[in-house]
Amino acid sequence: MTQLRSQRLNQITHEPHSRLDAAVKAQDPFSSRENFARFVQAQYLFQSELQPLYRDPALVQLFPDLPARCRAAQARDDLADLGAGVPAPVAGAPEGVSRAEALGWLFVSEGSKLGAAFLIRRVAALGLGETFGARHLGEPEGGRAEGWKTFTRLLDGLALSAEEERQADAGALAAFERFARLLQHSYATENA
Ligand code: HEM
Structure with missing residues (x-):
């Protein structure tokens, strides 16, 4: 009963995360810049689709730094770097x-x-990093661990009804499904 909401979300997405991790690795995204670009296209689509949430005033009220957390712009710059x-x-x-x-x-x-x-760390071998080609994977300002701690602290502090808890779970599961779909799409599509 004392489980934090973030811990519960972590737990219920453990399996989809393992599946997605395997799906990413199966595409061998670190074998070439071309292959990595496909992965970035999936990331770009995912982040663009979430941009309205990152900018939603009601959500920004809950997480004040939310707009700055979105990585759609970085992913778009990565695509330009990668041609x-x-x-x-x-x-x-x-x-x-x-x-x-x-x-x-x-x-x-x-x-x-x-x-x-x-x-x-893996894309360094391709000559990519947080200032070129892999900006969207870079360390967020203030640090990765700190950014996550701040986010989960705020998330865990919200008062939600049982129905809302259920919806939060559904949202997390839907997000994994969506990323898996976008990943599959990116690797199956002819590159422009
Ligand atoms: C779109 C969503 C996600 C994608 C595409 C994704 C992808 C990946 C991939 C490919 C790895 C393996 C890295 C490697 O072994 O080199 C990984 C590791 C990891 N991911 Fe995710 N992930 C996602 C969401 C999450 C979420 C929601 C969490 C935590 C709440 C998370 C936490 C971690 C952690 C801690 C690792 C490090 C290794 C491990 O403990 O398994 N990820 N992720």
Whole structure:
């Protein structure tokens, strides 16, 4: 009963995270810049789809630094660095997301910055890093661990109804499903 909300979200997404981790690795994104660009296209789409949530005034009230946390602009700059096209939107972007569902989506997007610490080390071999080609995986201002701690502290401090808790869970699961879909799409599409 004393489990924090962030811990619960972590727990219920453990399996989808493992699956996504395996799906990313199966695409071998660190084998070449071309292959990495596909991964960045998926990241760009995911971050662009979440941009309205990162800018939502009601959510910004809960997380004051929310707009600065979005990485759509960095991912777009990475695509330019890599000489890759900005992908067209993919049907099925989140729509009509409730505030509680949004918490789950944001949890996943923010949590992915933790794994990014590992990913950015791998792209160094391709001559990429946080100032070129892999900006969106870079250390956030103020530090990765600190940024995550601040986010989860605020998330865990919110008062939610049982129904809202359920929606937050659904949002987190939907976010993993969506990223998996975008990843699959990016690697299956002809590059512009
Ligand atoms: C779109 C969402 C996500 C994607 C695409 C993603 C991707 C990945 C990948 C590919 C790795 C493996 C890195 C490596 O072994 O080199 C990883 C590791 C990791 N991820 Fe994620 N992740 C996502 C969401 C999350 C979330 C929500 C959390 C935490 C709440 C998280 C926490 C971690 C941590 C701590 C690691 C380090 C290794 C581990 O403990 O397994 N990630 N992630």
